[in-house]
Amino acid sequence: QVRLLESGGGLVQPGNSLTLSCAGSGINLDSYVVGWFRQAPGKQRDGISCISSGDDTTYYHDSVKGRFTITRATNTLYLRMSNLSPEDTGVYYCAAAEGIPDIIVECTLRDYEYDYWGQGAQVTVSS
Secondary structure: OOEEEEEOOEEEOOOOOEEEEEEEEOOOHHHOEEEEEEEOOOOOEEEEEEEOEOOOOEEEOOOOOOOEEEEEEOOEEEEEEOOOOHHHOEEEEEEEEOOEOOEOEOOOOOHHHOOEEOOOEEEEEOO
16 A cells, blocks of 8 residues: 655744655655645645656746755655745645656646645644
8 A cells, every 4th residue: 555654844933944754655756756735725736846757857836946955765755945934834745656667757746647645744834
């Protein structure tokens, strides 16, 4: 059974940093297309960052470029968030989509492209 378990959410003051983790079980996140999504209160879920399979190319939504960093290692996906603002408040979800062996599969920020989802981690940025 595939499971994605997120951790690291919480309350943080504006300008501070936070790192989210997403551990894979029954799945090898190191070879999948993976991404992070965010759902702000009262809004739809949006893609914010992802990593392609095969070449590990990363992509970022304009709203987080230069502040967020996505990485993965040892079957765990990470999102390092810096210089956080109240607009970053929301539930953060990790997601994975199966790659193709020996072929580069470019990631997207479209949620319907992903097959597996974590349960979500609440991040609240407030003073």
